[in-house]
């Protein structure tokens with residue numbers, strides 16, 4: 001078996017991670033190192049464990065075995081808020097009674113970030129995501145695409161280096177999906193942050209990823225650059241899911 005080259009000082013390092021729900025083994029001794037600034041896509045069919053893996057990294061689930069490092073620090077038993085990550089979900093999860101601006105500032109106020117700093121971060125996020133005109137609106141007055149921009153903004157203002165995205169575009173129509181895909185790519189180019197992005201959409205994976213981790217049944221089947229996976233899938237499953245039809 002060919003070994004992947006080790007990554008020096010990985011931004012996120014997942015070591016021998018297992019997760020069971022009762023007797024069901026959902027993640028099976030999984031290993032993954034993500035380089036600083038890398039855009040990793042977790043790709044696989046529904047139920048293969050993508051969201052579970054992301055939630056483990058975020059600290060929203062207690063793992064059964066293994067260790068998780070973020071920026072060299074063992075965060076396996078750290079609270080989600082202390083892990084230095086920002087997360088964006090498929091559903092927008094905005095507070096409906098708050099304006100966009102309040103939605104962006106809420107977590108920062110709770111964390112005790114000074115007012116001027118909050119204003120600065122919101123202005124920057126609003127500029128990057130082009131949501132300045134929306135700041136005083138409530139989520140109910142926004143389109144799906146605008147809401148998802150605000151959800152991304154909420155991760156952005158946290159000023160963290162690691163973003164976890166769980167199917168952020170799945171609820172959008174095809175046109176918006178391809179627009180936001182381009183924006184996420186540009187956002188990543190600009191911020192150079194580490195991105196772990198979950199999707200079941202092959203096109204999204206191929207266009208966004210530096211490397212794709214193809215998952216099936218709680219196991220990473222192949223971890224490679226999109227072109228490598230496409231041209232040289234390691235097994236029938238990967239070939240069928242993403243590889244060339246040859």
Ligand code: ADP
Nearest residue numbers: 021024026044045046047048049050051052053
């Ligand atoms: P994906 O995001 O790839 O679609 P998930 O990570 O959501 O897959 O789920 C992986 C497996 O774990 C599925 O079989 C799912 O039914 C199961 N699962 C997910 N969450 C729970 C839970 N809270 N309790 C029990 N089983 C769960």
Ligand code: MG
Nearest residue numbers: 050051052167
């Ligand atoms: Mg999922």
